[in-house]
Amino acid sequence: MNIFRLFKSKDKKTVEKPIEKLKIKEGQELICLDKENYSKLLGRDIPKTDQFQLDEIMVNETEYFKANQTLFTLSSRIHGSGILYINLPYGGRIDKFLISKGTRINLKDELLFVRKIEEEKILNAKLLEQNRPRLDQTEVSYLEDEFTDDKTIKVTKLASEESEYFKLYLDEATLAYEYLGLSLVNHNGYVYASFNSRIEDMTLSKGDSLIMLFEDKSKLNFNFSNAGEGTKGFRFNHSPIGFEELDMLLNKRLVKVKLISARKKLYSIYHMNHKINENQTISINQATQYQTELEGQYLLQLITARFIEMNKQFKIK
Template structure:
């Protein structure tokens, strides 16, 4: 036996195993940080020597996302290039993040593995399945005033929001507050559709009207016979709705809504295909009520079904 084997060397560390890099699997895409997959807050060019850190995650590992949706946000740490909103021109699922909170990231560095889904219908079904628990947090309440004996059935929560309104978004809307709200109420037997508008030009004034157009070309028409309420940019009004009309709302696909100002001769179009949080270029934290048109249809029909069911349970007159 060698005498040298009797002594342990001091200060000599066991070599660490190199970190095994994940390999791209079949059907996966490796995403790197380049100008094709981010939008940014500032318009100036990014220096090649700038570095970024993870600021906020919007979509987690294992979750599905739609095209151009913000997946996570990176913040500049050297040259003050501002925030980068990482998004992809296609939809899919995040399989693995290759960065952590403290990771310094340079241009062209590897960010994540995603599973690309090119079939929009398949992707929308996955998103609906993923987001259904949130959509299901929609509530209709029966309320009775013990002092006046007034009885009311109304929407009290929509898709986990403490709001009574289902939201249709302004055509090409990129801001979550650009919506037309719809709710349903039965107060002492008077059943009506309640609307709220954030449109400063169309104030839901007396004589203004609203047309709902469905996929089968059927329509629901509402004309406001009373003066609207609220402040500029946050208006309310209502119009009666019958159970036959509710049945149309329940069983038909709503394609768009036209809101009309009679006095100003203006109109705006609203629907469920919004672009909120797509190709983001501002730091306002926005939350859309639903992500896709399919989710919006599901939510509207769910809300309507629960309202009808509550009216069957409580005969409010």
């Protein structure tokens, strides 16, 4: 689509001179409103005469994104075609938006420039660097009750969330709340791992067990000798953990966790390599605790390191 500007010549006559289109820089890709670049709830085809407007931005200029992650949404303004979730089949970085809030957008219109990153390790490293300030907003606190003299060291904030549980996501999870939570606590000298199950069938009951598998094939085993607490779909239990086990969490790569229900003879698998962002129309408004496995490993080791440090500083007996 040609864009023109007006200027006046010496003889005062108005003439039109075309402005050159934005040039694609080396390494950039121009993304247009094509069927390959969006997903939507409504299954019917979009009329060619429909127009759209920028609704919500999830990834800003200069920020990195994962494959199939929603970058922004567009809403139909004429034919009620619904919301379009703009996403790409590869990861990269947004260089520049070519649309704004007031822009009326037609099919095939130019939307933005991106830089595609083929190498997953490079992309994950960039995402970690980008998201690290938020991940670093993690706190392990020493708490003392002046009435009971109880002394506790526990996680009080995780990746800027007021939460004490690190989240391991259910294998093939499509929803951000399908996770197993892990936290570390020292209460009056009793050091334990606390677990929170959000899966209804996995109740963390007495007799249930949990196995952590690390990259070097070493394992950590937890057995629940106490009755679980909480309500259906939101259960808690705990098991003691020693500093040798904490050292494994600190220095080894946790691959996955198996939670076993003894009574129901069921098990579920959890890990950090979640694909929740790929389920666009369901998970659009759900925030995961971390985007990639690399970020998850960083966050788990950060929690463990700060927990060990606090226990060295405050020797609770």
